Amino acid sequence: MNTQKVAVVTGASQGIGAGLVTAYRKLGYAVVANSRSIQPSDDPFVLAVPGDIATPGVGERIIEQGLEAFGRIDTLVNNAGVFVAKPFTEYTDEDFDLVTGVNLRGFFEVTRRAVEAxxxxxxxxxxxxSTALVEHANTNVPSALASLTKGGLNAVTKSLAVEYATRGIRVNTVALGIINTPMHPEETHEALAGLHPVGRIGDISDVVGAVTYLEDSPFVTGVILPIDGGQTAGH
Incomplete structure (x- = not known):
């Protein structure tokens, strides 16, 4: 039986996801990397599985291909997510389908198959x-669909952590402030920094460090860990 550990990362082609792929490889894991547009890797221990996790069947296929290639699944990082900020009454049915499709349905299918493995x-x-907005709503960032879906992830984290606590499966969440990724153009960074008590936006390394801490913490489960520059503490 293969003893090399295997991590699955969704939303892995850029930003935080790409940083996590690199971090898990440094930890010695093989990585199954998914995004809609992911390109094949030169690294034989990185399996690229393209596909939109909102589409039925894709989540299961990601896990199946990982099992086929590497024989096991040790960690799943549900990093893929969609963020649409609008006043509540301006959200469309299409917005709802998009955000719930990725943030909830995609999470559900890939996680269900991963837990089986x-x-x-x-x-x-x-x-x-997840996002710090769940605990710290902000008048400047109306984002009900983020709270609706990511709030669900926060809740299910505790539910699954308790359900599987005696069977060796830990479940944790990182709740992010605004992180310096391609999602946020350079010219917005100064304004966004002001949303955080520490006066800056987060770096990808801040998130990667938190995930690797959780990876290496066998007594930690059911935790919603804010990586948010102090946002949820107050302002």
Missing amino acids: MLGQGGGHIVNV
């Missing part, structure tokens, strides 16, 4: 990526 091998770790 983890139960078969005696354990594993799931890390969800």
